[in-house]
Amino acid sequence: MAHSGLGTAQRTSIRRYVDRVGAQYGAQSVLDGPVDGASDERGGHSWALAARGIPVTVAVMRADDEAMVRKGYVAAGLKPPELCCVADPLAPRALPEVDLVISVDAPRCLSEWRQYLAVLARAARKVLVVIVRNPEQILSRAGPPSRDTRELTRVLWGVGRVREHAYLGVPSWVFALQHFRGAGAMQDVVQSPAGMAVRLVAPLHAFVVDTSPRTPQARRRLGLAATIPS
Amino acid sequence: MTKLPLVARLAGYRAAHATGRFKQLPVNLTVSVTYSCPSRCATCDIWQKKVDDLSVDEYARIFPTLKKVPVWVTLSGGDQFVRSDFDEVVRLVRAQIEPSIINIPMNGVITERIFTLLPKIAHNALGSQLVLNLSVDEIGMAHDRIRGADRNFEKLKLVADLIHDLKKTYSHIVLGVHTVISKLNVDRIADIEREARAIFRPDSYIAEVAERRVELKTTEKDITPAASDYRRAVAHLQNAIRSHRSSHPVARLVESLRLEYYELSARILEENRQVIDCYAGWASAQLAPDGHVWGCCVRAESIGNVRDHGYDFGAVWFGGVGDAFRASVRAHECACPLANASYTNLLLDPQSLARVAANMSGVSGVLGSRSPERE
Numbered sequence: 001m002a003h004s005g006l007g008t009a010q011r012t013s014i015r016r017y018v019d020r021v022g023a024q025y026g027a028q029s030v031l032d033g034p035v036d037g038a039s040d041e042r043g044g045h046s047w048a049l050a051a052r053g054i055p056v057t058v059a060v061m062r063a064d065d066e067a068m069v070r071k072g073y074v075a076a077g078l079k080p081p082e083l084c085c086v087a088d089p090l091a092p093r094a095l096p097e098v099d100l101v102i103s104v105d106a107p108r109c110l111s112e113w114r115q116y117l118a119v120l121a122r123a124a125r126k127v128l129v130v131i132v133r134n135p136e137q138i139l140s141r142a143g144p145p146s147r148d149t150r151e152l153t154r155v156l157w158g159v160g161r162v163r164e165h166a167y168l169g170v171p172s173w174v175f176a177l178q179h180f181r182g183a184g185a186m187q188d189v190v191q192s193p194a195g196m197a198v199r200l201v202a203p204l205h206a207f208v209v210d211t212s213p214r215t216p217q218a219r220r221r222l223g224l225a226a227t228i229p230s
Numbered sequence: 231m232t233k234l235p236l237v238a239r240l241a242g243y244r245a246a247h248a249t250g251r252f253k254q255l256p257v258n259l260t261v262s263v264t265y266s267c268p269s270r271c272a273t274c275d276i277w278q279k280k281v282d283d284l285s286v287d288e289y290a291r292i293f294p295t296l297k298k299v300p301v302w303v304t305l306s307g308g309d310q311f312v313r314s315d316f317d318e319v320v321r322l323v324r325a326q327i328e329p330s331i332i333n334i335p336m337n338g339v340i341t342e343r344i345f346t347l348l349p350k351i352a353h354n355a356l357g358s359q360l361v362l363n364l365s366v367d368e369i370g371m372a373h374d375r376i377r378g379a380d381r382n383f384e385k386l387k388l389v390a391d392l393i394h395d396l397k398k399t400y401s402h403i404v405l406g407v408h409t410v411i412s413k414l415n416v417d418r419i420a421d422i423e424r425e426a427r428a429i430f431r432p433d434s435y436i437a438e439v440a441e442r443r444v445e446l447k448t449t450e451k452d453i454t455p456a457a458s459d460y461r462r463a464v465a466h467l468q469n470a471i472r473s474h475r476s477s478h479p480v481a482r483l484v485e486s487l488r489l490e491y492y493e494l495s496a497r498i499l500e501e502n503r504q505v506i507d508c509y510a511g512w513a514s515a516q517l518a519p520d521g522h523v524w525g526c527c528v529r530a531e532s533i534g535n536v537r538d539h540g541y542d543f544g545a546v547w548f549g550g551v552g553d554a555f556r557a558s559v560r561a562h563e564c565a566c567p568l569a570n571a572s573y574t575n576l577l578l579d580p581q582s583l584a585r586v587a588a589n590m591s592g593v594s595g596v597l598g599s600r601s602p603e604r605e
Contacts (some may be wrong), residue, residue: 058379153399156399157349157352157399161392162396162399163400164398192399192400207399
C-alpha cells in the first residue's frame, strides 16, 4: 500500500470537516476506515468527534497499528477508541455498522477500491465521508485512480446520494486574495462548484455520501450496490 | 470523424432549403423514446398512443447512421423514465452521436426510477451539456390538477433537490424549468415564473405555448391561449429577462435567443403564418418511439420508418417521401411556434440572428426591437 503523510493544516482541515458533517447528520457512532492513504496518524481523522464524546471505532489491518492508534489518542488527550482489526477490508460484515464512516485517500491504496467504498457505504447507517487528493491541484500527488474523479463520483452515486462535494485545505492566501476582491468569509473549506484558483491549489477534496435510503426500494438497491459493485 | 463547423452546416441548410438539393442530416434531433406516460395532462393525450417502442439494440443500430451530425438532441416522451433502460439510451446518444447538448424534459412523476437512473444518466452524458428541464405548469396543487398527477408538484421539488446535488459533482448539468402556456394558466404566468424560480432555483426558465399537435393527440383540444393573452404573458417573460441580464457571454446568448423566440412565437400566433422560414425537415427532425421519422412533431407526418430501412436514418431522411413534406413547409402551408424547431429556425434567419447579436451586445435599439414592452 502506498501511504503518504499529510501536512498539519490538511489534517486539521479533515478533522474539522468530518466533525461538521458528523454534527450535521447527528452521528452517534463513527468508524475510521481500515484503508488509509494518509496513515501517519492512524485514526486521527476522528479526533474532533471523539473529543465531543462520540464513540469512535478505528479499524486497522495489522495488529501492530493498534498501539499507534492508542498512542495518538492518548497524545491528543483523548480516551482510546474502540479498535477493530480486519485482515480483509472487503470481507462481508467485517466492519461494524456505525452512523458515520470516514475514508481518506483509499482509492490510491487499494486496487479494489470500488468494492471497498461499497463495503464502507454498507457499514454507514447515515453518511460516508470520502476524502481523496485533489487531482486538479498543480503538481498533484494524486495517484492514478484518484485522478479519475468521474469514476469516483460514478461509484459514490452508486452507493448513495452525494450531498456535498468540497475542497479542503485551501491555503489562506487564496482567501486573502478573494477577501481583498470582496468575496466571502475566510475558511479552508470551499463547496463545489469552486473557482479555478481554489481547484488549482486545494490539496484535497471530499464527498459526503448520504447512505440513509429514502424508501424500501432504495434500501434494497443500496444492499445490492454494496454486494455487486461494478 | 471531424464534425463540420456549425456555421458551414447552417449555410448548407439554407442552400438546401432554397434549392431543394444538397440535403444534410438534421442538426437538431428529437428522439421520443416512448408514448407511455403516467400523467394525464389537460394539454396532452400522448399517453393514449400504444406502439412497439424501439429497443436499445435498435437505437444502437440507428444512431451511428446519423454520422454525429446532430448538435442538439432532445430525448422526449411520453415519460422517458417509464423505460428502465433510459440511461442506456442516453449512453448511446452520447457515445454514437456526440451532441453538444442533450436535453431531457422531465415530469418528475416516477421519482424512484428517476432517483435510480438520473445519476447514471449524468455519468453517461459526460462530454455533452445535459439540460434537465422540469415541467412546471402551475404552482402547488394547481399544477397537479393540470398535469393530472397526484403530488406531482411535491415530487418535482424532490427531483429538483436531486439535480442540485448532482450538479455538485457533475458540472455539465443545467437545471431548467419549463412551462407550457395554455388557456389554463396564461393569466398567471408572471406568478408562476416568479414562484417557480424561487422554489426550484433553476439555471434557466423557459415557456412554450400549448399547441394542437398530432404527436400529442391534441388537434381537437381547445388549449391554445388567445394571441393577445399569450402576448401579455411573453411580454412579462421578456421583461423578466431584460431586467436580469447575465454578464456571462453564453448565458447572454441564450437569453437573447429566448427574447427573439418569445417575440417570434407571439407573432406566429397573432399572424398565423410562418414569420420566418421553417427548416423542419431540413435542419430539425424527430424520431418517434416506433421508428417513424418526422420532419416535426406538430404535423407528425412519417417520411419513413427506420425499421423498414435497415435502421438507417439517412436512408429514410434522404429518401423521396420527405420531399413532399419539405415542399409543403417551404410553401408556408403550415405555421407553428414549436420551440424546438423555432430555435433552429432563428439560427438560420440572418435578420433574427442580427437582432440576437445586437441584443447580446446591448445595442438592440440600433436595429430596432420587434418586441415592444406591453406589460
